Amino acid sequence: MESLSSLLPIIQLAITPVILVSGMGALMIVLTNRMGRIVDRTRLLAEKIPAMEGDERRHLEDQLEIMWHRSLLIRRAVTMNGLSMLLSCLMIVALFCGALLEWEMRGVVVTLFGGSILMLIGSLVVFLRDIFYALRALRLQIDRAKTLHR
Numbered sequence: 001m002e003s004l005s006s007l008l009p010i011i012q013l014a015i016t017p018v019i020l021v022s023g024m025g026a027l028m029i030v031l032t033n034r035m036g037r038i039v040d041r042t043r044l045l046a047e048k049i050p051a052m053e054g055d056e057r058r059h060l061e062d063q064l065e066i067m068w069h070r071s072l073l074i075r076r077a078v079t080m081n082g083l084s085m086l087l088s089c090l091m092i093v094a095l096f097c098g099a100l101l102e103w104e105m106r107g108v109v110v111t112l113f114g115g116s117i118l119m120l121i122g123s124l125v126v127f128l129r130d131i132f133y134a135l136r137a138l139r140l141q142i143d144r145a146k147t148l149h150r
Contacts, residue, residue, distance in 0.1 A: 045067065
């Protein structure tokens with residue numbers, strides 16, 4: 001029973017990074033759903049282009065260019081979020097190894113945590129950039145609709 005109770009502080013220490021990974025997982029779901037919508041919308045627009053000419057074709061090409069740029073942004077955000085999750089998982093392993101084997105892991109844990117948070121921040125910044133690009137595409141669509149209906 002003594003060995004089981006000695007594991008309790010180690011498990012408590014690892015709970016915070018586990019919660020962090022859970023939150024990153026929720027963000028990953030949002031990001032991959034956005035990527036799926038971008039891919040679907042891009043395919044839809046790309047199918048329409050051969051039948052279009054003139055201004056309508058240029059408008060669709062502009063929309064496709066925005067979709068391509070957004071897909072690159074989301075890919076970057078997914079990559080950074082995945083790296084953040086990986087670093088957090090490695091931090092959990094380092095916490096357990098340090099506690100169980102009585103190794104000095106303070107520097108490793110701080111480095112992994114810092115890297116994880118920086119990657120998470122980067123992912124969120126890129127995610128916000130994608131939102132701005134999505135709004136730019138929406139603005140183009142609204143302006144086009146107003147022009148056509150005058």
